Amino acid sequence: MGVIGYMPVTAATGHAVTLVFPSSAAGATLDFSDNCSSVNCPVGIIDFDANPDLEEDNSDPFFITAGTIHISSVSGGRITGTFSGDAEDYLGNRFITITGGTFDVPLLDDSSFPASRSAPVTRFLRLRR
Numbered sequence: 001m002g003v004i005g006y007m008p009v010t011a012a013t014g015h016a017v018t019l020v021f022p023s024s025a026a027g028a029t030l031d032f033s034d035n036c037s038s039v040n041c042p043v044g045i046i047d048f049d050a051n052p053d054l055e056e057d058n059s060d061p062f063f064i065t066a067g068t069i070h071i072s073s074v075s076g077g078r079i080t081g082t083f084s085g086d087a088e089d090y091l092g093n094r095f096i097t098i099t100g101g102t103f104d105v106p107l108l109d110d111s112s113f114p115a116s117r118s119a120p121v122t123r124f125l126r127l128r129r
Contacts, residue, residue, distance in 0.1 A: 001020070001021055001022070001023050001024070001079070002018065002019065002020045002021075003017070003019040003103045003105055004017070004018050004019075005017040006050075006052065009049070012051050012053070013049045013050060013051045013057075013059075014049075014052075015047065015048050016046075016047040016059075017044070017046055017047075017101070018045045018047070019043070019044050019069060019103070020042065020044075021042035021043070021069055022039070022040045022042075024071045024074075025071065025074065026071055026073050026074050026075070027071065027072075028070070029068050029069070029071075030042045030068065030069050030070075030071075031067075031068055032064045032065065032067045032069065032085050033065070033066065034063075034066065042069050043063075043064075044063070044064030044067070044069070044083065044085065044087070044098075045061055045062070046061070046062045046064070046087055046096070047061045048060040048061075048062075060089070061089070061090060062096055063087055063088060063089075064086070064087045064098065065085070065087060065088055066085050067083065067084050067085015067086060068083065068084060069081060070083070077107050078105065078106055078107060079104075079107055080102075080103065080105075081102070081103055082100075082103075083098065083102075084098050084099050084100065084101055085097075085098050086098075
């Protein structure tokens with residue numbers, strides 16, 4: 001499952017949150033970890049100054065290395081929950097703390113994103129160093 005949030009800051013850029021986690025039932029709490037070796041670990045990225053119209057931009061990503069994501073509800077075609085934790089930049093030089101993160105989004109399947117309306121699938125994540 002995945003949750004993607006985007007808040008425009010300028011006409012071309014904004015801040016994005018991407019949370020990816022295994023399908024979970026309401027009440028589940030999953031731990032973010034920077035050394036997880038399982039496919040069941042959640043992944044969280046906070047991306048500042050992202051430009052969704054570019055394949056590669058000058059965004060400033062932070063990866064959640066410790067913390068939790070809690071699934072509060074999965075019902076009525078929606079998923080809700082909270083997340084918090086500590087994140088660091090790609091080089092591990094800068095750190096931020098995320099508190100009070102929430103999500104309440106509709107549950108959609110792949111058919112909600114027809115290929116003709118979406119960008120081509122990228123096989124890897126490009127990061128600025």
